[in-house]
Amino acid sequence: MAKKIFSGVQPTGNLHLGNYLGAIKNFVELQNEKDNNCIYCVVDLHAITLKQDPKELKNNIRETAATFLASGLNPNKSILFNQSLVPAHSEGSWILSCIGRMGWLNRMTQFKEKAGKDKEKASVGLYIYPILMAADIMLYDATHVPVGDDQKQHLELCRDIAQKFNNDYNVEDFLVPPEPLIQKQFSRIMSLKDGSKKMSKSDVSDLSRINLKDSKDLIINKIKKAKTDPHPIPNIVEELENRPEAENLLGIYSSLKNQNINTTLKEFGGKNFSELKTNLSEQLIDKISPMAKEINKLLNDPAYLDKILLDGAEKANDIAENKVKEMKKIIGF
Structure with a gap:
């Protein structure tokens, strides 16, 4: 059965084997399955939940796009863009943040892990990150989202938000509660120095x-x-x-x-x-x-990478902007 698929990768720069085998390789396989409609996003809005160097962030966005392309993602088969080029993501996120509940967000274990002991110093953006993720997915009526185990809880929140919006405004099936596509094997590639830790760019070695x-x-x-x-x-x-x-x-x-x-x-x-x-x-x-x-x-041709992302953003914007317009009508704006 054909699937509408959405997924995103943060532009952290210097992507590694864990990113490829745990996510990007799967993206390419999904793209090449007959009738699938795939949208892949460089989630730069998510990246700024932690402070970024502006020049480095710009380079990392391009490098992530270059990695997507080098891995086999085809911009003629899939939509490939970076999130900040499509304003509907931010607008949709605000609308859905008025639907989501504090209690739901308080249960998100990933925030607790990333914020550490002093969560009072964590950004509000890091706390409401899962709401933006929900908007990313639901603006495209995605039916399936490839996720690792660490993102499964966020997808459950996304489903809760969809159901509450539909119930609150009596619009059955307007927001699609997405299903997870969990890679059964090799979704978590571990450190070469410690098999109990996930392979990570942040590891000092x-x-x-x-x-x-x-x-x-x-x-x-x-x-x-x-x-x-x-x-x-x-x-x-x-x-x-x-x-x-x-x-x-x-x-x-x-x-x-x-x-x-x-x-x-x-x-x-x-x-x-x-x-x-x-x-x-x-x-x-x-x-x-x-x-x-x-x-x-590809990195030696930044203009080409920027054009790929801009072309993808125009396609994505046509879909996402229309969804936000419909949301506004339902809400009464």
């Missing part, structure tokens, strides 16, 4: 991640130094329990090869990690090196 612009030598070195354990690779998936580093490396290899982990265990079961690491490095170089080359080529 660059050895903890494969950046999408890493050179061949860097990739080989990082995989060689990736943490493992002293036991051989098992033959069955149940034996990976309590072996997070082993599971992570096998999962990365499986995702790159588009195969399930059982197939990978048949290939490497009983062998030492050195053999897996050699093969994993080859797979990463085959996938990452052409992508890195294309990202760097």
Whole structure:
């Protein structure tokens, strides 16, 4: 069945393997499924919930767009734009913030994690971030949203807001409560240095991640130094329990090869990690090196990237602006 799909990626710059395998690779696959209508957004409004350097933010927006394109997203098949170019996102977010409830937002665990102990110093934007996310999705009548486990709670809030708006204004099915598309395998790529932590740009050690612009030598070195354990690779998936580093490396290899982990265990079961690491490095170089080359080529043509984003924003604006106009009529503006 055809799906209307919306998803976004924050322009943090220097995207890594976790971003690619956990999200962007899935975006490309969804785009290439017959009849899917896909909208992918560089969510720069979300980025400023934390203070940003203006020049760096502009560069990061372009770099995220370049990564999308280098990964296989096609602006002729999908709408690709950055959020701040479409004013309806901000306007829709305000309307929905008058529908959402404080109690709902107080239950959002991600705010508590990001705000830390001193939440009084966190921005209001960080607190109401899930409301903007709800507007992002519902302005396009998205039926499905690819999310990781950490965003599932936000999508449930989005559904609550949709249902409350529809009930409050007696407009059945006006706002579409979206369904999550949760990647069953390899949605969370973990640190190469600690299999209990998600791969992250914020980790102080660059050895903890494969950046999408890493050179061949860097990739080989990082995989060689990736943490493992002293036991051989098992033959069955149940034996990976309590072996997070082993599971992570096998999962990365499986995702790159588009195969399930059982197939990978048949290939490497009983062998030492050195053999897996050699093969994993080859797979990463085959996938990452052409992508890195294309990202760097695109970054040398900022005018082209800006045009792609502007063209996408015009298409997105036609849809989102119309939805906000309908919302205003329903509300009584």
